[in-house]
Amino acid sequence: MGPRQYVAAASGCASVKAISTDLLVYPPDAVNQGNVPSSDPYVAYILMDVSWRAYSRHMENFDVVQALVRTALAGNHAAVVQQVTRLADRLADSHDESEARALRSLVTRSKSRQAVEPLNLQPSDSPVSSTAAQRIGPRTALPVDRETGAPLCSLIMPGSGATLPVLPEQAQAAFSSLVREWTHEAELARLALSVSRSLLIYGPPGTGKTTLALAISARLGRPAVVARLDGLISSLLGNTARNLGALFDFCNRYDCVLILDEFDAVAKIRDDSNEIGEIKRVVNALLQNLDKRTHFGLTIAVTNHEHLLDSAIWRRFEHQIHLGLPDFESRAEIALSLVESRSDADALASTIAYVTEGRSGSDVRSLALAFLKASVLSADADPAPIELLRSTAHATGAKGVEGLFGDDKELAKSLHESVPNMTQQDLADVFGKDRRTIARWMSIHDLVAT
Numbered sequence: 001m002g003p004r005q006y007v008a009a010a011s012g013c014a015s016v017k018a019i020s021t022d023l024l025v026y027p028p029d030a031v032n033q034g035n036v037p038s039s040d041p042y043v044a045y046i047l048m049d050v051s052w053r054a055y056s057r058h059m060e061n062f063d064v065v066q067a068l069v070r071t072a073l074a075g076n077h078a079a080v081v082q083q084v085t086r087l088a089d090r091l092a093d094s095h096d097e098s099e100a101r102a103l104r105s106l107v108t109r110s111k112s113r114q115a116v117e118p119l120n121l122q123p124s125d126s127p128v129s130s131t132a133a134q135r136i137g138p139r140t141a142l143p144v145d146r147e148t149g150a151p152l153c154s155l156i157m158p159g160s161g162a163t164l165p166v167l168p169e170q171a172q173a174a175f176s177s178l179v180r181e182w183t184h185e186a187e188l189a190r191l192a193l194s195v196s197r198s199l200l201i202y203g204p205p206g207t208g209k210t211t212l213a214l215a216i217s218a219r220l221g222r223p224a225v226v227a228r229l230d231g232l233i234s235s236l237l238g239n240t241a242r243n244l245g246a247l248f249d250f251c252n253r254y255d256c257v258l259i260l261d262e263f264d265a266v267a268k269i270r271d272d273s274n275e276i277g278e279i280k281r282v283v284n285a286l287l288q289n290l291d292k293r294t295h296f297g298l299t300i301a302v303t304n305h306e307h308l309l310d311s312a313i314w315r316r317f318e319h320q321i322h323l324g325l326p327d328f329e330s331r332a333e334i335a336l337s338l339v340e341s342r343s344d345a346d347a348l349a350s351t352i353a354y355v356t357e358g359r360s361g362s363d364v365r366s367l368a369l370a371f372l373k374a375s376v377l378s379a380d381a382d383p384a385p386i387e388l389l390r391s392t393a394h395a396t397g398a399k400g401v402e403g404l405f406g407d408d409k410e411l412a413k414s415l416h417e418s419v420p421n422m423t424q425q426d427l428a429d430v431f432g433k434d435r436r437t438i439a440r441w442m443s444i445h446d447l448v449a450t
Contacts (some may be wrong), residue, residue, distance in 0.1 A: 057065050081107055097421045101346055105336055133296065136223050136254040143246040145232075147239060152247050153227040162218035165208030165361060166330045167323070174199075174321045175216065182220055184299075196318040198299050199291070200263075202306040206362030210261055211325065213300040217257040220298065225256045229263035235284075240266070240278070241285035248289040252296045264300040264308040283310055287344075290316045321432035328419075329363045338368040342375075347426035348385055350419045355389075355404040363398070369395045384432025386411070409441045416442065 062291065088103035135224065136155065137389045141144045143152045156162075167175060181195040188195060197354035199216070201209045210226075210403065217224035225247075236256040244266070251258040266286055270281055293299055314320070326334065339352075341343050352371070378388060386408070393401045403411070412427050424438045431438070 007095045008241070050433045053273045057101060061186075093192065097423075099423065105333070105340070105346075122302065123185045131253040134253055136225075136256050140254070143243075143250045143261055143295050145239070145243055147234065147235065152243055153250075156217070156224040156226060158218050158221050158223060161294050162214045163322075164219075165213040165345070166212045166326060167208075167212070168327075171212070174319055175212070178216065178319055182397050197294055197297065198301075198317045199319040199321065200301045200303075200306075200317035201315070201321045201323060202303050203326060204360060205304050206360030207323040207324050207325065208382055209302045209304075210259070210359050212300055213257075216298075217259070220257065223254075223256045224259050225254075227260060228261045228265075229267075230262040232340050238281075239264055240282045244282070244289055251299075252293060254297075256297055258293070258297060258299045260299065260301040260344075264305040265305040267301070267303075267309050267313045283313075287312055287316065293408050326359060326361050326364070328357070330361070331356055331359075334364045335368045338365065338372060344385060344386050344426075344429040345423065348389075350422055350426070351386070351389065351400065351415060351430050352416055354419055355393075355401045357400075357403075359400045362437060363400070366396070367393060367398050367401070370398075377400055385429070410440055412438060 055401075082102055084107055088399075090099045091097075091103065092100040114169075115266045138155065138157060140155070142155060144150060146153060164175075178196055178199060185195050199213075201212055203209060214224055214226075220252060227247055232240060232247065234240045248258075266279075266282055268283065268403060286318070290299065332349045334348035335352040339348050349368075352364060352368055356367060368438075371389055372409060374395075375385075375389055386404075390404055392398075393404055403414070407429055412431060413424050416424070416427060416431075424435050424442065427433075427438045428435045
C-alpha cells in the first residue's frame, strides 16, 4: 500500500482527494514518530493538516470540559447538569447528534433519579404540622375491615425503589411545584401559609399515575399508605363509610402520604341513576374525611375515569395532574431507559417509540423489557434487532404495533423520514444490514417517488 493510499485507508476515505473533508485523529507529531509513512511530503502535509484540524475540533469544547470537571469535583449537581447540557448543545451545533443525544439522555435519567431522592425537609412551627404526627413503621398495625379482617391498605416505606415516570411538561411543573412547597414548609408557615395537601392524578391506564404518586411520597421522605378504594366497598350497609373513616383516622395519626387508588370506585357522581342511595352516603362520608384531612399530611387520589367523579370532589384537590398517552419523545425516553446498555440503544429506542404510537408508557415499557429478555435468550442466534422486536411483539401479543409487521424497505423509509436524526447507520444497526444496502433501499424509494 502506497503512502497516499495509506492515508486514505486510515482516514476512512475512498481517495486521497476526500481526505481534506474528513477528520483523522492522530497526534500532530504522528508522522515524525514513524507511525505513518512520510516519504511523500505531500502526503505528510495532508496528514498533519488533517490531524491538526481534528485536534482543533476536539479542543473547541475544552472550556466546557474544564468547567464540567471543576463543578463535578466541587460536588454541585445542578452545575454539573448545566455544563453537560452546554456540552450537548455544542456537540449538536457541530452536527455530532448521536453524542449530543447520549449526553442529554444521561441528564434526563439523572434528573429522574434525583427527583425521587428523599428531601431534607425543614420542620414547621405550624400547630398542624405533619412533623407532630406519629411515625409509622413496617410493624405498625394497619386498619382492617371489621367483618372480614382484611387490611384496608398497604404500607410502602421510603427507599423502596420508587422511580419518577417520564412526565409531560405540565405534570413535571406540577410535581416540582408541590415538592418545592414541602421543601419550604417552615418558611410558608411563618407567613401563615400551608403547604398543598391534596393532589388528584388522572388519565388513561398505564400512564404512570400510581408510579408518580409513589415517587412523590419517596421524594418527600414519607411512607405511603396505599388504599385501593374498590377494595373498601362492602356489601353490608354502612360498612363502606365505616371503612373510609377507619382509613382516614389511621392516616391522620401518622406522618404519611395517603394514596387513594381506583378513586372513582367511591367518589362517583351522586346523581347517577344507576347507583343506589348507599353510594351517595359513601360520597358524603368521603367528602367529610377529605375535609378533615386538610390539616394532616398529603392525600393523593388516582383515577382512570375522571368523568365519573362528583363535581364536589374536584374542588377538594389543590393540585391536579393529567397524565395522557406519551408523545414520541417520551416513548423514546422510556424505551431508552431500559435498553441503554446496548450499542444500538438510541436507534432501537427510537424504533420502539415509532411503532408504539398511541400506546401507553406501560405498553412501551413492556415491549422494551420483553425485547431485552428475548435478546438474552437468543444471543447465540444473534437475529437482527428488528426481527427480534417483531417476534417479541408477536409472542407477547402486543397491541397497536401493526406498523412493525411490514416490508423492511418500507419500514426503514418510514423511520428515516419520520424519526428525528435517524441516520442510515442507525437503520443499518436496527435492520442488521450494511450501510450500502440501506442506501440502496433509500435510493430505490426516491426513484419510485419521482
